[in-house]
Amino acid sequence: MSAQQRLRFAAILNPAAGSDGEQLIADLAAREAVEVRTFTTTAPGDAPDIAYKLAADAEPVDAVVSVGGDGTVFEVVTGLWRAREAGVAIPPLLVAPGGTGNSVYRGLWNDASWDAAVDRVTRGQAATRTLDLARIEQNDQIVVLGSGSGLFAQTLLKAAELPGSGRQLLMDAALAAMAELVPYQGRVVVDGTVVHEGGIVETIVGGFRYRGGLLNLVPRSVLDDGLLDITVVTADADMNAFAHAALMGDVYDIPGIRWGRGEHVVVERVDGEPLLYEHDGEVMPRTDPRCALRVIPAALDVVVTPDTPAWFREG
Secondary structure, three states: OOOOOOEEEEEEEOOOOOOOHHHHHHHHHOOOOEEEEEEEOOOOOHHHHHHHHHHOOOOOOOEEEEEEOHHHHHHHHHHHHHHHHOOOOOOOEEEEEOOOOOHHHHHHHOOOOHHHHHHHHHOOOOEEEEEEEEEEOOOOEEEOOOEEEEHHHHHHHHHOOOOOOHHHHHHHHHHHHHHOOOOEEEEEEEOOEEEEEEEEEEEEEEOOOEEOOOEEOOOOOOOOOOOEEEEEEEOOOOHHHHHHHHHHOOHHHOOOEEEEEEOEEEEEEOOOOOOOEEEOOEEOOOOOOEEEEEEEEEEEEEEEOOOOOOOOOOO
């Protein structure tokens, strides 16, 4: 994104997210030669419609700003993607760290603070890169952050039952889910090749490398290579070692962890039972024994750090 005489942004604010989104918008609007219009969501499902209308506006903005958590990013991207499919030239997306985990923000800005990101954007020093998405074949739903089966999906179900909020709630829910954990008999196929067949604790498809802003679960994934990565946690893996590696090291150093990369990923139960599967932090209806995803290369433009982190291609 280059510096202009006046930068125009449209911010989509989720007031129910985990951070002070109004302050994040104020930080952006306070910069010289910046104009920000704010559109506030009132319920889940508002953001896609707002984003679609902004993309189709006769006077396009320099960027649409998602102000909320990773779920808000998903909804905003959904609206922008619908506009692109309708033939609209969509504006770039700028993500603000307005949630609890902010995994998408970290994947675009690494460890930069919001103040540093705003400074780069408003000075014309940020970069614009393309971002791959994925599409779930069963329901034609796009995937932004990532998706997976097993433990993480069970954690989301537990989080809906427990009191609390934020990362502590996710930690409590993860412990509760692990206490009840029963690996399922499954198969993972990437571009026609079986990556693993047998007991599965969890699969993580990316997309973005991080979950919860902290756990590096798909450590080799690249956001603009036109491919999806998958980490398979098999029933043979030591879960304590895996959890430590997700925080401090490389999960692929742990025995029992499998890795695959390709354009088409299929995760399925081989016993015919419905697969527990989630994407972008939302658990899908448990009705099908399989979930298949295909990459959507270069789906939209995103505003990112000008430095090239390892999860983007060089150049």
